[in-house]
Amino acid sequence: MLNNLISVKNLKKSFGGITAVDIKELSFIEGELTSVIGPNGAGKTTFFDLISGFQNADSGDIFLKEKNISNSQPYKIARMGMVRTFQLTKVFDRMTVMENLLFSGSDVNNDSFLRSILKLNSQKVYENSLKDKANEIMNDLNIGHMADSYARELSGGQKKLLELARAIINEPEILLLDEPLAGVNPKLAEDILSLIKKLSEDGITIVMVEHNIEAVMKISERVVVLAEGSLIADGSPNEIRTNKNVIEAYLGKDDE
Amino acid sequence: MITKRFSLQFIFALSISIFSIYLVFFLNPDGAIRILLNLVTFAGIYGLSAIGLNVHFGWTGLLNFGHASFMGVGAYVTLLLMPHAAGREGVVVTTGLPFFVALIIGILAAALFGLLLGLPAIRLRGDYLAIVTIAAAEIFRLLVRDLESITGGVYGIINYTENFQKYRPSFIDELSDNLGFSASQGWVCLAAWISIFFTVLFLKRLSKSPWGRALRAVREDEDAVRAMGKNAVWLKLQSFMLGAGIAGLSGVLLAFNYGSLESTVFIPLLTFYVWAIMILGGVGTITGPIFGSIIFWVIISETDRLAYLLFENANGQQLAGVRFLLVGVLIMFLMIFRPSGLLGKKEELLLDVK
Numbered sequence: 001m002l003n004n005l006i007s008v009k010n011l012k013k014s015f016g017g018i019t020a021v022d023i024k025e026l027s028f029i030e031g032e033l034t035s036v037i038g039p040n041g042a043g044k045t046t047f048f049d050l051i052s053g054f055q056n057a058d059s060g061d062i063f064l065k066e067k068n069i070s071n072s073q074p075y076k077i078a079r080m081g082m083v084r085t086f087q088l089t090k091v092f093d094r095m096t097v098m099e100n101l102l103f104s105g106s107d108v109n110n111d112s113f114l115r116s117i118l119k120l121n122s123q124k125v126y127e128n129s130l131k132d133k134a135n136e137i138m139n140d141l142n143i144g145h146m147a148d149s150y151a152r153e154l155s156g157g158q159k160k161l162l163e164l165a166r167a168i169i170n171e172p173e174i175l176l177l178d179e180p181l182a183g184v185n186p187k188l189a190e191d192i193l194s195l196i197k198k199l200s201e202d203g204i205t206i207v208m209v210e211h212n213i214e215a216v217m218k219i220s221e222r223v224v225v226l227a228e229g230s231l232i233a234d235g236s237p238n239e240i241r242t243n244k245n246v247i248e249a250y251l252g253k254d255d256e
Numbered sequence: 257m258i259t260k261r262f263s264l265q266f267i268f269a270l271s272i273s274i275f276s277i278y279l280v281f282f283l284n285p286d287g288a289i290r291i292l293l294n295l296v297t298f299a300g301i302y303g304l305s306a307i308g309l310n311v312h313f314g315w316t317g318l319l320n321f322g323h324a325s326f327m328g329v330g331a332y333v334t335l336l337l338m339p340h341a342a343g344r345e346g347v348v349v350t351t352g353l354p355f356f357v358a359l360i361i362g363i364l365a366a367a368l369f370g371l372l373l374g375l376p377a378i379r380l381r382g383d384y385l386a387i388v389t390i391a392a393a394e395i396f397r398l399l400v401r402d403l404e405s406i407t408g409g410v411y412g413i414i415n416y417t418e419n420f421q422k423y424r425p426s427f428i429d430e431l432s433d434n435l436g437f438s439a440s441q442g443w444v445c446l447a448a449w450i451s452i453f454f455t456v457l458f459l460k461r462l463s464k465s466p467w468g469r470a471l472r473a474v475r476e477d478e479d480a481v482r483a484m485g486k487n488a489v490w491l492k493l494q495s496f497m498l499g500a501g502i503a504g505l506s507g508v509l510l511a512f513n514y515g516s517l518e519s520t521v522f523i524p525l526l527t528f529y530v531w532a533i534m535i536l537g538g539v540g541t542i543t544g545p546i547f548g549s550i551i552f553w554v555i556i557s558e559t560d561r562l563a564y565l566l567f568e569n570a571n572g573q574q575l576a577g578v579r580f581l582l583v584g585v586l587i588m589f590l591m592i593f594r595p596s597g598l599l600g601k602k603e604e605l606l607l608d609v610k
Contacts, residue, residue, distance in 0.1 A: 052483065078485035086483070092476035095469070103473045104484045106466050111486065113494055116465030117458075127466065170484055 330504020366504025
């Protein structure tokens with residue numbers, strides 16, 4: 001069961017002279033809810049960009065399900081079952097909430113030009129079942145009433161929910177969440193947290209970057225701490241809470 | 257509610273179009289039919305081209321400023337495959353493919369050129385793509401100009417219209433005798449509007465389909481599209497091919513409307529006319545460019561007469577200047593009061609390019 005779904009080895013990325021990511025070894029285990037934390041500029045988002053293929057590493061290897069995915073196209077990585085969200089929400093503004101979900105859930109063959117021109121009955125059946133699924137997810141996330149609104153009419157928090165809904169309908173095995181609670185009011189943050197927890201209980205492996213330490217400690221099974229691109233701590237929330245390196249990284253060195 | 261507003265917009269666009277056509281009769285007491293036919297033919301051809309451009313920009317968000325080259329590839333490939341005469345000496349080519357075969361190859365060639373021009377779009381976005389496409393279109397035009405032995409260069413291609421005109425239905429000849437317009441232009445006009453009809457049907461089928469949805473998703477956010485496991489590059493290339501194919505067809509019609517073809521037809525101005533038509537009609541709509549085109553051509557062909565009414569002593573050159581001034585003022589007014597074009601939806605206002 002303790003299967004390493006994602007693992008990276010000697011992963012390095014720098015911008016000019018600044019090292020953004022420099023990780024010797026790090027793995028994420030199937031079914032676990034892991035949070036990646038660290039001070040601003042610790043390389044968390046860059047790390048996400050590297051494993052999801054949006055940036056190429058300078059050196060090192062990334063494995064997804066034991067397949068080397070270094071330098072793979074983002075869409076190929078996503079098709080292997082790893083879906084990510086973005087720090088700044090990227091919803092399809094001028095499409096309806098429903099269309100946002102349908103596009104994400106739709107199989108690549110269903111999107112094909114030929115099928116769309118032929119308009120076969122099978123496509124209609126598929127689209128209808130997709131619509132049912134989308135409605136179910138939207139109702140679970142309390143955005144069902146917005147189904148026919150344009151996504152740009154949603155509030156910031158609702159956009160976060162839409163992004164999550166869009167990721168869920170894609171049926172990922174691994175979900176990379178980049179700051180799912182950023183700019184969300186406390187009530188909605190609670191809802192999103194319990195949703196993430198539920199997804200994790202459903203068996204989805206979740207890796208999450210988040211600044212809300214309280215929330216992270218509450219729901220994570222494991223916490224990974226990055227500072228200046230390097231891994232400085234890795235363990236259960238309780239271990240991290242008392243880890244000397246972590247406290248130093250966040251509060252600065254204690255001058256004795 | 258949406259349908260109601262849409263139909264109101266539709267009636268608005270239709271009445272403006274009808275009013276514009278009425279204006280033609282008003283401004284040209286004699287020979288209005290001939291002028292009108294000329295105008296409606298150009299409106300059809302440019303409208304068709306703008307429909308293709310809308311697939312690129314309105315649906316997929318691709319800033320394509322090389323549209324004239326797609327029209328050019330369609331036109332040149334089709335004409336050169338048929339019997340024609342080209343160049344200074346008028347080298348006569350008597351053998352060639354029948355019109356419809358040549359047309360299909362021409363459209364496919366335009367689509368292929370779209371694929372080729374789309375390749376830089378893999379890496380480029382927004383304004384950078386615009387620069388590359390406009391440059392590629394100019395390269396195409398200059399190549400055509402300089403490859404005189406094949407394309408006739410600046411001397412152009414002639415004697416090709418018969419390939420198409422021999423299919424002309426006889427009722428057009430009867431009508432042209434009675435109403436006093438050119439039968440061959442009548443046939444081009446009819447062909448243009450038939451092409452528009454079928455292209456619109458074709459695109460209507462696609463626009464709400466999963467494929468159309470995928471293109472719009474690319475327009476909104478490519479990164480999100482990739483993150484969902486969709487190949488954004490391939491979607492963009494498909495969009496380039498479809499829009500270029502439609503432009504290729506309009507280019508062929510343009511060649512038959514002119515009766516002779518030179519490379520100067522495909523200057524960047526052609527692209528900008530098509531852009532203006534698309535914006536007037538409504539970016540992202542399917543039928544919008546048709547109305548946009550009618551109104552655009554009424555403005556282009558009638559403003560000099562309007563200007564003449566305003567400035568009696570002006571000479572031809574000055575009047576031409578006034579014409580474009582009026583076109584500019586009209587487009588400005590439209591952008592202020594109807595920024596989404598005649599048929600566009602406010603919520604889908606597409607002119608804010610990322």
